[in-house]
Amino acid sequence: MLSLEGATVRFGARPVLDGVGLDVAEHEIVCVLGPSGSGKSTLLRAVAGLQPLDAGRVLLDGRDLAGVPAHKREVGLMFQDHQLFPQRDVGGNVAFGLRMHHVPRDQQDVRVRELLDMVGLPGAAGRAVAALSGGEQQRVALARALAPRPRLLMLDEPLGQLDRSLRERLVVELRELFGRLGTTVLAVTHDQGEAFALADRVIVMRDGRIAQSGTPLDVWQRPVDEFVARFLGFDNVVGATVSGQVADTSWGKVPVPEGTGHGERTLLVRPAGVRLVPAADGLRCTVAARTFRGTHVAVQLQPEDAPRLEAACALRDAPEPGDEVGVAFDASEIVVLG
Template structure:
């Protein structure tokens, strides 16, 4: 029998005037799971986090934590911690007192507070910094204090609103690994809101993609990336190329805008059916025009733009049919210069048929 969800969102809706921030959303979070909420501005990510925390009230639907309906419970009465992008540390309190603040409000005994604070700071390598003030810490150190301040109360669920957003790129990656290790060590459920796709894919057990207040797809990162269910997910996550075509009698799909024929993995669509296919840019190979292969999943074109990004080259290729495809190549030898004719080719398995 499956374990009862740690958090269950049932048909939750929330409006702000004429705007539907959430529209009948359903979502479960398992005990000890790290879930990332991903979506564009206005998708409902932060609203959902605030509803779970108790800072907003749903217009309809239920939010249950360990089977208990949270309706009417104020934030401080919920077994939930929250970490904000701004850290929200008390500037006049030391590191020790910031971490101890919530425990003191709960009436925890002094020896237990001292023990829990020492344990929390040790988890993130901040031993010996108990008397420092927030302004004496780096951005990464302040983020760690904000994290363990919430975790010191040992909540079942920790909510994180863009927790790494204020850090520079190098520190974000390092702090992200530390955050993931901390989540595994504590066993608490984490729900993180982020705009950073790489962050969501690298840290979370599952990623929930929201659009217009609705849950579009929720899957493990690899499934979500390799097998997007909709056009929105395919384009939003990783910038897949979208190819439109119509199935022929042999099951192959003709794509006039690209000037190619697609051969699909799995069952062939019925003849005459309109088909939308996503192809990830890194699954496409780029060859000189003189080496152009023939057959399905091949296209001819002109290399229009080229950008070097260290570990990869990003190329824009205008195909013979007029559509521009994005291609990501390993950052080794440089591709041909813009203006050259090129050939594109990819395997059947790179073609992902979209449901909508």
């Protein structure tokens, strides 16, 4: 439904979007991830018509949007800071787009009630915006963006200002709501958990280009290169020389997946693939630190003459700082990058 072809935006001589090609299917939820300055918000603004392209095209249902102003593009846009109108009540905010499209007043009222029910704010039309919590304001902003029935809904850091527990709850509700409505969504977020919970497909951007695109499971299990792996929070990345079913690394011999080509490679060892064994039976390490992560304990291990390793342990099995342990590696948790 949405296509970007060679989309390029330059700020001075620097390309912020650098020849981006992207297709979004109808009813698909696509989340764009990336560090600050990677071009993800500029991509959203270019689709919305708020940032002109220096080269390339944006097409919606095959129609080139060049020269089409933002308010005529049939896209809804929801910002991180809500941008609600403080002088209007909740109903007035939700109905704003409907008024701009000259929808009759009685139909506006029906649509506002329907949307407020849908986002979990029944009967809130007469409430003042200033009296709402952050989560409630986010729901009003979503209802306002959905009111004109946009062909494409775009979200810019939609839950960024909310506390973690509320974000986790709302992202589940959003996923269910978009599925029920059949909404096509293009979202930008810096929060990986939010993106992986919400999206059908995840896009990782780097320096104005798409570094990787795939289902959340594909991207998580098979990062395409060291940049994506480290961006996703994996630090056990090491250079290796592969020969047969093993690789020589600074951590010693490490097993590699069957079919790995010989020669110089870069390996990712997931924390779950770092197994703790008696010190005499593996790579000898000292426990440098441990951090409780809710579902597991992240244990930082320092070998004598090699980079640190992170292991994921059950709380009951986690060693204490200062303990001496051994490390063995699980081939099923090792990924060959690049």
